[in-house]
Amino acid sequence: MDYESILKEIYSEVKPIISEGKLFSDIPALALVPINKFGMAIKTVQGEEFTIGDSNESFSIQSISKVFTLVMALKEWGDKLWKRVGRDPSGNAFNSLVQLEYERGIPRNPFINAGALVIVDCVISSKLDNAKNAVLETVRNLSGNHFLEFSNEVAISEKKTGFRNAALANFMKSFGNIHNDIDLLLDTYYHQCALMMSCVDLARAFIPLANGGVMLNPPKTILTRSQAKKINSLMLTCGLYNAVGDFAYRVGLPSKSGVGGGIVAVIPNILSVCVWSPGLDGFGNSLAGSLALELFTTKTGLSIF
Numbered sequence: 001m002d003y004e005s006i007l008k009e010i011y012s013e014v015k016p017i018i019s020e021g022k023l024f025s026d027i028p029a030l031a032l033v034p035i036n037k038f039g040m041a042i043k044t045v046q047g048e049e050f051t052i053g054d055s056n057e058s059f060s061i062q063s064i065s066k067v068f069t070l071v072m073a074l075k076e077w078g079d080k081l082w083k084r085v086g087r088d089p090s091g092n093a094f095n096s097l098v099q100l101e102y103e104r105g106i107p108r109n110p111f112i113n114a115g116a117l118v119i120v121d122c123v124i125s126s127k128l129d130n131a132k133n134a135v136l137e138t139v140r141n142l143s144g145n146h147f148l149e150f151s152n153e154v155a156i157s158e159k160k161t162g163f164r165n166a167a168l169a170n171f172m173k174s175f176g177n178i179h180n181d182i183d184l185l186l187d188t189y190y191h192q193c194a195l196m197m198s199c200v201d202l203a204r205a206f207i208p209l210a211n212g213g214v215m216l217n218p219p220k221t222i223l224t225r226s227q228a229k230k231i232n233s234l235m236l237t238c239g240l241y242n243a244v245g246d247f248a249y250r251v252g253l254p255s256k257s258g259v260g261g262g263i264v265a266v267i268p269n270i271l272s273v274c275v276w277s278p279g280l281d282g283f284g285n286s287l288a289g290s291l292a293l294e295l296f297t298t299k300t301g302l303s304i305f
């Protein structure tokens, strides 16, 4: 497959819409990023890499981080997780509160904010007050980039405006579904969202999900094949929130987005791919990034279907 030419074609086709989306203004530090950025990186399970545009520039990974904490929690807690969080799409926005009361503090899935908070709570319970470092270490190991850092500026900015997340966390605590201190929980969650990574870092870090649970450099089993399948299935059904059905129709890949404008997708046994463009659509997903992935599966003929 000539991935290099395909990336060039995609870049020229998405260029006209790169600046059309909206920067995420709920987190003021994210609204300072230049909107005209676009990068894309592919890593195959054979270890080849192909890139275009701003693929080495770091951005705030935001909700993409929820996949990393899910990997950590699933390894540690196994099926016990599913007593505290569901596995179905929510049909609501990622930061919605409405379902939680009806469903007695059990979030629909691990990727909406409420579900991700429960997952972080599990990580804190196993790592105590070192959860933040444990997340950073995990992501450094998965990506092979030992210089990765949190952006304190983004974490602080989100803390100042994180009223909904504080509400979700407190509400779930009232149902007994958060076990640790709320300030520690939110601080850990804001930092994981404020991890700064490039498309290349993310494509590398997601390789175990494309490769039956095994990372490439160094070769190491991170998840069982079955756990990797489960996380991919959750990304397919819940990874893009209330846009997930439309995205699956257009792209046809397990994917996870973040309001920093990144989207990572996986083609099992073939490759992982990350795209970044900070202009978002009305659902909080990268506008040019979604189109780029749609063009990618159309042009390559690759998808899970």
Ligand code: DON
Binding pocket: 061, 062, 063, 064, 094, 095, 113, 158, 165, 193, 257, 258, 259, 260, 283, 284, 285
């Ligand atoms: O908690 C929040 O709302 C943000 N830190 C993350 C949201 C997000 O990335 C949703 N993804 N599209």
